[in-house]
Amino acid sequence: MKQASGTPAWLPFLPMDIPAGNSSAQLARSELAAGLAALASSQRVELEVKGADEGYDILLREGTLHIRGGEPGVLYGTYTLLQALARGEPAPLGNYRPRYPLRMLNHWDNMDGSVERGYAGGSLFFNNNRLAYDQARIHRYARMLASVGINAICLNNVNVRPPMDGLILPPQLDDLAGLANLLRPYGIRLLVCVDFAMPARHEPGTADPLSPQVQAWWALRAKQVYARIPDLAGFVVKADSEHRPGPHTYGRSHAQGANMLARALKPHGGLLFWRCFVYNCRQDWRDRQTDRPKAAYEHYAPLDGQFDDNVVLQIKSGPVDFQVREPVSPLLHALPQTKKALELQLAQEYTGQQIDLFYQAAQWQDIFRQLPPGGADYIAAVSNLGDDESWCGHDLALANLYAFGRTAWRGESLPGRYAMEWAALSFPEAAGEITKLLLASPHVYEKYAAPLGLGFMVNPQTHYGPSPEGYEYALWGTYHRANHEAIGIDRGPEGTNFTAQYPLHLRQRFERLTTCPDRLLLFFHRLRYDQRLADGRSLLQRIYDDHFEGAQEAEALQAAWLELAGRVPPEVHARVARRFEMQVQNAREWRDVINTYFYRKSGIPDEQGRLIHP
CATH class of the missing domain: 3.90.1330.10 (Alpha-glucuronidase, C-terminal domain)
Known part of the structure; x- marks a missing residue:
């Protein structure tokens, strides 16, 4: 079992000990008492718990603050209040409701303990091909996420290979249920990445989504998983992508493949998150007609209206692959009859790998400004966490995790505000200077x-x-x-015509040299x-x-x-x-x-x- 304590992140006023309680309300009372004592606050605070709503209100009545909400809403409200007091701010009175019902962190952890595109040490969850974690650290991890409203995690890599596929089978399923029990009081639900081709290695001998045997096999798997983890948020799938098998292997569409899995989850209230990172990864460089940014739209836009209502297409923020500067994916402007999740990347794969400082909230702000109203129903980010003592490899990279939580809750990115909030909690004696460093960093990296x-x-x-x-x-x-x-x-009408995938106002903006943003000039021209x-x-x-x-x-x-x-x-x-x-x-x-x-x-x-x- 891994033993590494981890820093208190942006919550240094809370004890490193595991808080008492087996429910969100009990944790809220424990954290509130410990936090007020550490901050030497005499403020009277009462919790009013009703239902299971995530939203909460912070009210002042006759000198007493009231945090009113369901479970885990009162826990979120407790963290919001304590963080404001720690920054020396007035009590944050108001009504708080999340923009997205699921605000997910996607870990790309492998069962051998490595992390694909990880830059902060090894996995927090796995070692030696089994679930193996430090319970105290998982509590601190869950506290950190809950303090900014992140309410779901997918703990395993999207590139699922044996023995990782065994997570949804006994005996590993029992271990997975134990982890779910640890996270549940913090309002955090599990998702699991599954291998679309898994039935081909078992009794069905095929993974054809139209095979009744395959459908029954997945229905049984889902029933077994939900018997142990009744609040599982669902499955995540990467299929027909970068040499991964999928429905195309059997001549089926992605709607047929996704719907088959979604129907196995449907009786249990589960969602299927189907990643749209699908493109030709065997392109000939001499081919000037095939244009990778066009791929996701070409695959999925024609399928709009064919997906079941518990299928969510998970779409990367840009049309290529988390580059330093990309336009928003045109697929987020399409699919009006399909549920969509916006996928961001906290892991700094192309933005300095948590060696170079790169504060991502400004990048997200640009993405949100290009999103249409209702462009995403859910939000996810690829994790930047590992078992490194500082969580992220670079102590200042924790600002990105904080900013993601705030962005996911509010549905907007406010880079300056989130940077100052985080810096004031983490480094109160140098908050202004560190905020300036964070805000300058993405522009510096982009330049070189x-x-x-x-x-x-x-x-x-x-x-x-x-x-x-x-x-x-x-x-x-x-x-x-x-x-x-x-x-x-040239991605305009005289070139690959990628710009035709955008709505008219963006198409015209990108096609014209005089209106195309400088930062995207060589992407489009x-x-x-x-x-x-x-x-x-x-x-x-x-x-x-x-x-x-x-x-x-x-x-x-x-x-x-x-x-x-x-x-x-x-x-x-x-x-x-x-x-x-x-x-x-x-x-x-x-x-x-x-x-x-x-x-x-x-x-x-x-x-x-x-x-x-x-």
Whole structure:
């Protein structure tokens, strides 16, 4: 069993001990008493518990605060009140209701204890091909999530392979039920990733979704799972994606495959989250007609209205793969008759891997501004957590988890507000300075790693550090097509016509060079290096400038952190200082590799005469 305590995160005023109680209301009373005592608050607070609603009200009556709600609403309200008091704010009176009924964290944990695209140590849940966890740490994990209203987790990798498929079978199912029991008082429900092809390895001998034997097999599995975990939120499935089997293996549609599983869950109130990350991962780089960003829309938009009402299509925020800068996925503007979940990525796969600082709330704000009303019915994020002492590998990356919880509850991202809230709780003596670091960080990273919407100039497999042609001739459809005079892909009507998937106002915005946001120019357009941008600079000069400035600004982030010595705990200061040292080296590498790459391609020097290695 793993033993690692984990930091108290943004709740340092609560004891590290496991709170007393077997229900949300009992936990709320325990946490409230401990928190008020630690904060030396004499404020009188009463809990009014009724029902099972997640919403809550904080009221003031004759000098006494009342937290009124169901279970777990009163627990959420308790954390909201304690955090406000810890920041020195007035009691947050008001009515609080979540925007999304499920606010999910998707862990990509493997049963051997590793984490796919994990940058914070090993799994919190698994070791040696079984569930094996530190119960005290799981309580602290659940407290952390509940304090920002996250109410569901999927604990295993979407790429399900044996023995992980055994999680829904005895005896592992009993262990899974034990974990569900630990999480339940915190208002957290489990989901499980399942392998669509699993029946083919068992008695049916096939996974054809139209086979009665397959349908009966899944119905029995669901019945057994819900007998042990009656509040299971449902299953998550990745099918026909990146070499994973699925309905297409049997000539069936994704609606037929998803509905088969959803009907097994339906009698128990379960949902099926069907991931829409489906594309041709065997593309020939010579093929200029196939365009990876078009894939999800082409697969799923024609199926609108064919999915059962407990099927939820889980759609990545952008049309490619969690790049530093992408437009919103057009699929989130489609499917009016289908339930949808917005999928974000806390794990910093392409945004610095929790080595480089990258505060994600600004990125999400841009996504939400492009979402139509009702564009998503649920929300999920790929976890950035592991068994590292600091939870996220980088102490400041916890700000992203906090911001996701707040974003998921409110249905909007407010980067400045969430950053200040988190910093004031975590580092009260340096909250203002750390807030500035967080807010500056995504723009710094974008400058040196992905200006103007360039993506996938990363090292293959690891996805960290620069490799401008690492994916250029690969099978993944991740091309920028740079030559001696131009770069980018024309995705307008004269090119791949990807823009036609968007509603008219976005289509026109992206297609016109004069209205396309600078940060997406090379995502939607192919431009010559001497193309003049709105600020008068040439395209290539803008690329040079961004990389020089990004490296310099990374050094400024590092210097600002070093100035905080003595104002944050010394062990935290040392850990983060090491991360900034690595980030500065990474930024310099990006600057030199990318600038040299374009200089060699174009033969055009930097107008300011700065050093570019020939």
